[in-house]
Amino acid sequence: MFSPLKTPSPPPYENPQAFSQLYERVHLLVFRYLYGLHNGPLQEVEDLTAETFARAWKARQNFFGDESAAIGWLLKIARNLVIDTHRRTQFRGIPDDLDETLVAAPEASPELQSLQREQTRRLWQLLHTLPDHQREMLVLRYMLGWSVQDIAKHVNMTENTVSQNIRRVLARLRERWDENFEE
Secondary structure (H helix, E strand, O other), X not given: OOOOOOOOOOOOOOOHHHHHHHHHHHHHHHHHHHHHHHOOOHHHHHHHHHHHHHXXXXXXXXXXXXXXXXXXXXXXXXXXXXXXXXXXXXXXXXXXXXXXXXXXOOOXXXXXXXXXXXXXXXXXXXXXXXXXXXXXXXXXXXXXXXXXXXXXXXXXXXXXXXXXXXXXXXXXXXXXHHHHHOO
């Protein structure tokens, strides 16, 4: 029996409206991911977020997959941008404009907000002593709320390896917190 050739369907985000909808759904996730990895000034993180989507738009005809795959693709673009930026600038440290919305609860007392900001600065200092791949796992797990299974797929490791890495890194961070920052 003769079967007509199928016309290949266009990539799912080839359409500007579909890409725009993807952007609306995931731009905050990409921003948070970049914020956790880059640790630069907010303006730089915003620029990296915009550049991530600009690069994805330029390469959209090469992407096929569902939204979950698109998120992984965007985060890989973002990770590569951070690596390139760090190579160029060798920037490491605590951002001067630490995003208050990521730090202290607005309903908290001024004293509690101040304590939360100080603890967050201490945590950023510790996080940025970690190798990039370990920090990335913590960002994915605790800032983006990804499951260990999703992280394992994204970083191309087994779930067990990811779980062990996260456990060890958290234990090391707790130790360092107690050694260096206990008041």
